Amino acid sequence: MKLHNFNSGPSILPQAVLTQAAEAIINYNQTGLSLLEIGHRTNWFQEILQDAKDSVKQLMELDDAYEVLFLHGGATTQFMQVPMNLLDTKATAAYCDNGVWGNKAFKEAKLFGNVQVVADSSDRQYRYINKGFPIPEDATYLHFTSNNTVEGTQWHTYPDTHVPLVADMSSDIFSRPTDFKKCALIYAGAQKNMGAAGVNLVVIKKEILGKINRPIPTIMNYQKHIEAGSLMNTPPVFAVYVSMLTLRWIIEQGGLAEMGRRNKTKSELLYNTIDALPLFDAPVAKEDRSQMNAVFFLNDPALEEPFLALCKQEGMIGVKGYRTVGGVRVSMYNALPMESVQAFCDLMHAFAQKHA
């Protein structure tokens, strides 16, 4: 049976990336050695790392004001590392509380300084993104989650402010053209659009560093990682390699313009299907719908279980909603083919017909 992988992350990756990654484990680039067995200070790995960094800068269209780091950990590590590096004990950071992950992020920041939640959509179960909220001019930074994987919302334009923007882009990075330059710091766990779990992309506008007095543990210090060229310690070699391959794949496919076109097409097909079938309901505000994760429900809760059972039977993987949200969640990252979305929509139609 053909499987359709709608996992929310770790999630589907391009087949070409998987094939090359498997080959590298046996014999990296005809060296006679496995990628897992080579030193991280060899030219072999230096080239992989440089290629990955260059691809990030190319895709984001960033100049040398920014540095690209590949660090251990996932976005959760950044919930701590961002305020540890940027937020002085007596200063205030502004946070947007628009979902499960943004909520966790501001709670961690409280360990380091003052936090002001300037946007909060928990009043409607995080089913929309706040707009037009005031941002204190003296905030050290404004943190937001560009795509809420759990709730299925996405920022389609970023806030206009003089306050430096810090964006957790874990679940929509490289999915469409975006004004990355608007942000002073961007971070993302790799395991959605950028590769395998186990590495964190951190892109930093250098001018925001060096402004606090707190002593920072070496391994958490962005500045020290920049000085060491992401090689302060042994990096997660394999995960960096898979990111490099995935970034190269994005460029080969036509870059962010092409990713954006595909993701728009896929998500429009799915949302149009949901909207057309009265059996289903997508309660997220239409203008904030995520192109990456569509969250929806069956109007008759009794039908949820049979619907999910049918999905399973037909090889539709990973479509059960997040444990605190319930319902259905269909994740449509870059590597998910249109064919899978079409198959899912066909299944929705068939189910709706049966239960009309």
Add this chain to the structure above:
Amino acid sequence: MKLHNFNSGPSILPQAVLTQAAEAIINYNQTGLSLLEIGHRTNWFQEILQDAKDSVKQLMELDDAYEVLFLHGGATTQFMQVPMNLLDTKATAAYCDNGVWGNKAFKEAKLFGNVQVVADSSDRQYRYINKGFPIPEDATYLHFTSNNTVEGTQWHTYPDTHVPLVADMSSDIFSRPTDFKKCALIYAGAQKNMGAAGVNLVVIKKEILGKINRPIPTIMNYQKHIEAGSLMNTPPVFAVYVSMLTLRWIIEQGGLAEMGRRNKTKSELLYNTIDALPLFDAPVAKEDRSQMNAVFFLNDPALEEPFLALCKQEGMIGVKGYRTVGGVRVSMYNALPMESVQAFCDLMHAFAQKHA
């Protein structure tokens, strides 16, 4: 040409592990999905994680007083995480400064509390391990590096003390039977004897936790990781899988007794060869020689370059000494076959004959 991989880490892994890891990237366990594409909360990954934890406990012969965690990062992360979790601001931890890594470890600890260096072998370029030094009875813990990868020394017996022992075992874990129970906390980056770079093993005697007042960032909090069963956030799935395979391989080969037998045989052959050939000199104290990393020099420094060139020509990978130490370093981790050590010793003999 047959390559002999003496890399210090990332380093040689068992061929069977590499084969299975490559297969899993294409099609994990006949699921039709890549290991990189499956969710970390699936039964598939839960079984991998449980298998890895069980193997650690089995090999270490530990009971339920201990918890096993697989965390993001490498040993350098633990230099911070250990004192952050264990050392109160006004308390004192005892550290052994017996090499490059132990030195880094105690410097990080100073950010969290008081540090007393109770053993220091820097007076002789870290070429021996201190013995019989006093340990303050009120120290929160005593930290030591069980094997010094850079300098080629190893603790062959652990300190006898009532103070909880914290051991960085990154470069000799699972290389021989050891009294793990003597330690209250053991950590190790995986990329030597335990798998691929990108995951940290942390084994904790639970009774040492919960004794400090400092608020700990969630992602750094051992207790929270224990409560979440190493699944607080997306773990480095692939690196955990490779660790699981490597641990299983160790058990299948005969466990730590067999690893210890092999490593003793390999290192004895190499050290005997060094000692027998006047061209070479191993300045490390004989009783502290590492079975994992043999560091030695050519008595005539002018011969170092031609010797390393010959090694390269003959496919001997990774034998140049660490950048601050120089000379030659031969790493002989579990997966290195006797055949490679024999080939290296043959090369030493041939070189010595030519330059006699």
